[in-house]
Amino acid sequence: MFNKYRETYIVREVAPFKIDGLAIPYPEFVSRLYNLCIELGFRKGYIMPSRAFCSDETQGLPIILLTKHFGTFPFNHGRVGGVVAVNRHGPHSHHGEDLMILQASHVGYDPDSGVYGTYNRPQTMGQCLSDSCGKLIHVISPYLEQYRFARDRIFLHKDDDDTCLITVKNSFIDFGSHPVMQGLVLRLNNIVEEDNMGVIRPVRSGSNTQTYKVSSAFKQRLAGHGYTWYSGAGKSMGDLLSADLFFFREDFHETDDSLLLERNLIEFMPDIVSAKYPPLRVAKTNIQLEFARVVESIRRCDEYKGKNLLYIAGLNIDISKTEDLPVMNYFIPWAAHIQLKDGTPEEYIHPIEQDDLYAKLMAQSPENPDQTDLKEDIRRILKAPQLDIRS
Numbered sequence: 001m002f003n004k005y006r007e008t009y010i011v012r013e014v015a016p017f018k019i020d021g022l023a024i025p026y027p028e029f030v031s032r033l034y035n036l037c038i039e040l041g042f043r044k045g046y047i048m049p050s051r052a053f054c055s056d057e058t059q060g061l062p063i064i065l066l067t068k069h070f071g072t073f074p075f076n077h078g079r080v081g082g083v084v085a086v087n088r089h090g091p092h093s094h095h096g097e098d099l100m101i102l103q104a105s106h107v108g109y110d111p112d113s114g115v116y117g118t119y120n121r122p123q124t125m126g127q128c129l130s131d132s133c134g135k136l137i138h139v140i141s142p143y144l145e146q147y148r149f150a151r152d153r154i155f156l157h158k159d160d161d162d163t164c165l166i167t168v169k170n171s172f173i174d175f176g177s178h179p180v181m182q183g184l185v186l187r188l189n190n191i192v193e194e195d196n197m198g199v200i201r202p203v204r205s206g207s208n209t210q211t212y213k214v215s216s217a218f219k220q221r222l223a224g225h226g227y228t229w230y231s232g233a234g235k236s237m238g239d240l241l242s243a244d245l246f247f248f249r250e251d252f253h254e255t256d257d258s259l260l261l262e263r264n265l266i267e268f269m270p271d272i273v274s275a276k277y278p279p280l281r282v283a284k285t286n287i288q289l290e291f292a293r294v295v296e297s298i299r300r301c302d303e304y305k306g307k308n309l310l311y312i313a314g315l316n317i318d319i320s321k322t323e324d325l326p327v328m329n330y331f332i333p334w335a336a337h338i339q340l341k342d343g344t345p346e347e348y349i350h351p352i353e354q355d356d357l358y359a360k361l362m363a364q365s366p367e368n369p370d371q372t373d374l375k376e377d378i379r380r381i382l383k384a385p386q387l388d389i390r391s
Contacts, residue, residue: 014288017287022332023332024330024332025329025330026065026328026329029331029361030062030065031069032361032364032365033312033364034069034070036364037100040308040338040340041308041340041342042310043098045071046097046098047099048075049070049074049075049101049102050075050076050101050102051063051075051076051077051102051103051104052078052082052101052103053078053106056132057123058106058318059318059329061327061329062102062329062331064374067372067374069371071370071372075092077101080261081105081133081135082104082105082287082290083261083290084290086297086301089298093303093307097308099307099309099310100309100310101312104313104316104331105133105136105283105284105316106133106315107132107133107279107280108279109317110319116277116279117132117280118131136279136283137279139253139262142250143272144273144278146183147184147246147274150184150241151237151238152238153236154166154167154168155234156214156222156229156230156234156235156237157230157232157233157234158231163203163213164213164214165211166192166212167210167234168188168210170209172184172186173185173210174186174249179249182251183249187247188200188212190218191214191218191245192213192218194215225240243270246270247270264289264290265285268285272285284315284334287314288334291334291337291351294311295311298311298339304339306341308340308341310336310337312337313333314333314334316331317329317331317332333358334354335353336351336357337352
């Protein structure tokens with residue numbers, strides 16, 4: 001019998017994305033970002049910033065600060081979820097001599113509880129907490145629902161002979177002749193014992209379940225977690241259903257611009273839905289995938305050749321207004337790509353990784369002598385004579 005569980009599968013993982021100690025308040029971050037541009041040789045008055053953010057109102061303060069520090073309203077490179085519209089490289093490059101792209105997915109954060117994922121919407125009636133970023137949560141929600149359903153319906157238990165078992169619904173098992181067409185699929189080869197022919201066989205079957213003997217390796221793994229086995233029906237697997245034990249086989253749910261998000265994320269969905277804070281994990285994952293895609297698009301296109309360019313990616317943390325705190329955003333840098341019109345210095349041949357990027361930003365002054373006085377600019381606009389514009 002052919003054992004499909006012996007098929008090799010290749011795992012790609014996202015890099016560690018650190019949060020602790022790397023959050024920079026946006027008023028400080030944008031001034032440091034501007035000063036980094038100047039250090040790279042960008043020229044005052046010729047820099048065209050661009051942002052690739054969600055359309056969420058929580059991203060308003062970062063956009064205002066970009067306008068204030070760079071002296072012009074930023075070009076819009078963004079699509080839902082913080083995805084970059086790479087087909088806008090051309091228009092962006094035509095609007096300035098020195099170009100800066102800031103890309104960020106975003107997530108809400110409650111500093112009192114330390115929980116990620118929600119934001120208080122003050123423009124709604126009452127205390128309205130909603131998802132932030134709503135688009136990313138929308139994309140992962142069907143997978144999150146399937147994961148939560150599965151973890152409560154896969155049971156670990158032992159029989160009267162102290163044999164450790166797992167009972168699984170048929171709908172989670174990829175049988176060779178009847179594969180799972182839609183939904184969560186268990187990687188049984190990482191959990192159960194094979195027979196001497198290398199075949200995974202149940203020790204018994206129910207009307208809609210299969211029961212298997214757990215492998216020695218998996219028992220040792222659970223022992224490392226201090227797991228206690230129970231007789232009878234046992235206990236549902238719960239949080240022990242980790243990302244390496246399942247995958248999703250799906251037709252994509254999305255049909256609009258967010259289809260790109262789903263395509264980006266499907267490979268990493270087990271890691272996302274099983275995380276402590278799925279909204280945080282999906283934002284961090286999307287940033288990393290987008291950075292790689294956008295750098296490739298920049299290297300392949302001609303629009304930025306002969307110009308200075310800084311592309312920087314990271315995570316926007318949105319903090320709701322409370323009695324003690326105003327609305328605030330923090331930026332956590334992830335990576336940057338730099339190319340200079342006079343040639344690329346050796347240190348910028350490869351992307352600037354998280355620790356080095358944070359160090360470069362923090363080496364800049366938090367003061368920007370070139371920042372615009374937005375209040376004065378608005379006063380001048382209001383006092384300007386009205387033109388008689390006619391057809």
